[in-house]
Amino acid sequence: MPPLPPGVTAQQFSNALREFGSAVGPEWVLSTDEDIRTYRDAFSPFWEEAEEPIPSAAVGPNTVEQVQQVVRIANKYRIPLWAVSTGRNLGYGGAAPLNSGTIVLDLKRMNRVLEVSEENAYALVEPGVSFFDLYRDIQERGLKLMLDLPQPGWGSVMGHALDRGVGQGPYEDRFGAHCGMEVVLPSGEVMRTGMGAVPGAKSWQHNPYGFGPFVDGMFAQSNFGVVTKMGFHLLPEPEALRLVTVTAPRRDDVVPFVNTVGYLKNAGICPASFGIRSPRNDTGYWSASLKFYGPLKVIDAQWEHAQEKFSAIAGVRFQEDALYRFPLSPDAIDGIPNKNVLGIPDLAAFGQGFVRDGRPHGYGHYFFAPIIPMTGEAMLEAQDVFEQAFKQLELPGRGPVGFTGWQRRSLISLISLPVEHDTGKAQKNREAFRGLMRIAGEHGWGVYRAPVVFMPDAMEVYSYNNHALRRFHETVKDALDPNGILAPGKCGIWPRRLREAREARA
Amino acid sequence: MASRREFLQLALAASAVPLAARGVLAAPAGWADESTAPTPLYAVVFDERYPASRAFAGEAKRLGLSTRGIGGDVTRLWFDDLDRRWRQEPAAIAGLTTYGALFCLDVLARDYGMRTRFRADHYLDRAAGRVEHVMAGPAALLRDADTLMRGQAAWGRGLARVVTRHPASPAPATRLTLVARAEHTGEDPAHLVSWVISPWGPPAWAAGGGPESSLVGERAKF
Missing domain, CATH: 3.40.462.10 (FAD-linked oxidases, C-terminal domain)
Structure with missing residues (x-):
């Protein structure tokens, strides 16, 4: 039986599920063991240990109005929600929440490509639209547009950008290439950002800023709202x-x-x-x-x-x-090893050993992703520091050999740690992961993203002036989400009523 | 339920009887045996790079099934074929591939109310010239596997006959380990996996429920 949300009785939970069913249709409220299994993180660093976060249920709305209703019901029962778009960010947490008992708000049914403009090279999509979906839409309509893709390409166009993932094409910074959002706030109210705040807006996907403060960044890597639509600038197909x-x-x-x-x-x-x-x-x-x-x-x-x-x-x-x-012919595409750089989504990484189930390391991996300056001196320092860290933490190898350009003026050194199903080895790797984050922080480097279960640890490094940034985040959190129902603890941001959970973790 | 580690230890303990079937583990008491009506297979997927997988496909084709070759990557198969087919209705597929290919197809199939219902891991020990088949699936199917694959060096062909007998009705998974001499030890990889992905529940996103889980999500429980 899946775990209950903390502080919620079985009767309250049952009542809440019934109300969720009234909102979205009972067939889209998933709460059996079999249902819940699909929301576990296949690459969980805590696989089958007591600390592995297991959701209590999943709810699948199909419209923004249904999202609003779900959020209002969650407020009524103070049940935490964890929104996922497709839940395929393997290595960073998959579809699993941070805390057991949370209900997964699965937005996969909201998978409509709402608009694609070839003339102005943009798209407006819902959360469940994958890169494959958008690519298919563009191809079937014969539009001369190219996607800026991550690898693998089965994730959500929106979810990847909201996690500030990077594409392999010219735009690279996919969140930076977004233009306009629709957000369901923790109160259940709907807000549109940028030019979208103008009723009947005609330039929502043409200009990102609109008038007044630019708030879009508050909804990336955060728990301040559920993004239900998002615009993206696309690349005109190059020659x-x-x-x-x-x-x-x-x-x-x-x-x-x-x-x-x-x-x-x-x-x-x-x-x-x-x-x-x-x-x-x-x-x-x-x-x-x-x-x-x-x-x-x-x-x-x-x-x-x-x-x-x-x-x-x-x-x-x-x-x-x-x-x-x-344009490339289908035959030409077939022979190209890395299609992502051509704007063609693929899953080739899985065929190249990305996931291995041979012995001994067959259970996936999770990513340590520190950001360093784009200078030669910084690269040498990072190589030396992480080589020492690998020795100290008893990790195999010599540390990073590769760096990738990340946004305009920084590099990332992406280090993957294997998921272990042996408890002792798993614990050792988790300690090593936290050790890498701590050592990076001591040298002035923070991670750009972290596996869900390590998000609170990652935010610990961002501690300038007694965690002024986190205190600001939590001031915003308390104002927007007084019941703390949206993704408590995500990115280290806890609602007031659950902050003791952070202290307990520390 | 035994953990994967415990299960492998169990298999190891039984290895004192070399190159022999280790027996079908019984279904839990109270479960009705599954219907013998086989799952209609829309396609049989094989990895063109490996002899065992090609043999598997050859036999499947001889049995009248439609085959799809991949080179490790399932993208084209998914994008050009399965996604279009599954948007109309769920349709069962079987395969003998690398684990990466199964992982992708299992995740993608879940959105259409399908799960991995039979899975066999094939571990090739090149030095010893033998292959270990660690199987999980419906009891009747594993009894067929025991009959068709016992001591078979050309195991890919026998396996094709096994997957065509996968029952359409749901049934609890049981376990079986076989060890046999292997052919093509220089060309097949150390690990391949065979599988059947079939509908379960309503043909819609994230459908589920029932006694049997996806054997990919359950891989740690072997």
Whole structure:
């Protein structure tokens, strides 16, 4: 039997489920063991341990009005809700909530592509729209638009952006490419942001700001509201994409090497996300994978300019990996290994060993994702610090060999820890994960995102001036959500009535 | 219920009888045996890279089933075929693939009221030249597996006959481990998985309920 929400009796819970059923249809209130199993995090760091968060039920509304009703019922019974769009952010928590007994507000049925404009290159979607859904819509209508995609591509267009995930294309910052939201507030009231606050708005997806404070950021990585619509700017389909690799031979090349990459990115010459790897051997100490999107003549000139800039580094080498011309034929697409960079969602990562069930590590992974400055000095420092941290925490390997450009002026060092089903090993890895966050914090680095069960730990690092930022968040939380029903504890933000839970965790 | 670790230990303890069937674990008391009517299979999925999987598909085709080849990645199969089919109505599929392919298809199928109802992990021990089949599924199906796969080195073909007999009606999962000599030890990977994903409950998003769970979500309980 699934756990009850904290402080809620079985009778109250039963009454609440009945009312949820009246709001959304009884078939969309899921509360059997079998139902609940589908909302567990397949990559849970606490798999089958007492601390693994298990929801009490799931509710699946189909309209914004139903979301409003669900939120109002949750307020009546003070039952916490955990909103998910498709719940497939594996490695960061899946569909599972932070606290056992929470009801999952599953928005998967709200999967309508509401509008796509080729002329102004934008889309307005509901939470349950996956990248596959939007891609199919664009393809079937023959629109000359391209998506900026994460890998794998089965997640929610909206959910990925609200978690501030990054795409592999030119826009990269997917939350930064959003334009306008509709939000159900904890009171059940509906609000539209930006130009959408104008009744009959005609420029909701054309201009993100509207008039007055820009509040959209408050609904990303937060628990201040349930986003039910969101606009996104899309990329007009480019004429071509060129993939290249640049290699520099010596460890000491890192400063001019990263500075050159940063210049190309910030000057708009090569704005797409990129990766820098260090195999730490003599065949080329640093290598950068770059992408140029645009008209062929333009990207030829950009690539030529990039080579001129890199040529200041002695021994630098250039390799052209691929040139793709759009539109691509289905046969051409078939042979391309990483389709995401072409705006084509795929699941190829799972076929390449992303998930393994062989022995000994077959249960998935979770991500440690610190943000560091985009400088060579910072990369060397991060390599050294994490190499020491790996030794101290008894993790296998030498620490990060790869860095990825993350938004405009930062890098990320994505480190995955394996999920273990052996309790002792699982505990060791969780302690190592917390240790990595602590050590990163001591060097001035915070994570950009964290697996749900580690969210409160991640926020502990953001502690400047006695946690002034978290206190601000919680002041907002108390004002908007006095009953604390939306995702208590998400991103370390607890409602007043549950703050002792944070103290207990600490 | 035994944990996966306990179950494997159980299998290990029984390995004193080499290359032999270890027996079907009985269904819990009180469960009615399942209907023998087989699940109609919309498609049989195989990984073109591996001999065991190709043999599995060859036999499935010989039995009149429609096959779909993948190279590890299920994207095209999902996007061009299954998603379109399942939007009309849920339709059962079976396969012999890597675990990654099953993981994706299981997650995607859940949105259409389907679950993984039969799963067999095939662990290849190249040095010993043998393969261990750790199976979970309806009791009658595992009895068929015991008959069709006992001591079979060409296990992919026998497996195809097993999945075509998967019962349409729901039934509790039981367990079986077989060990046999293996062929193609140099070409097959150390781990493959065979499976049947079939409808359960109303044909709609997140449908569920009933006694049997998805064997992907339950993998830790082996």
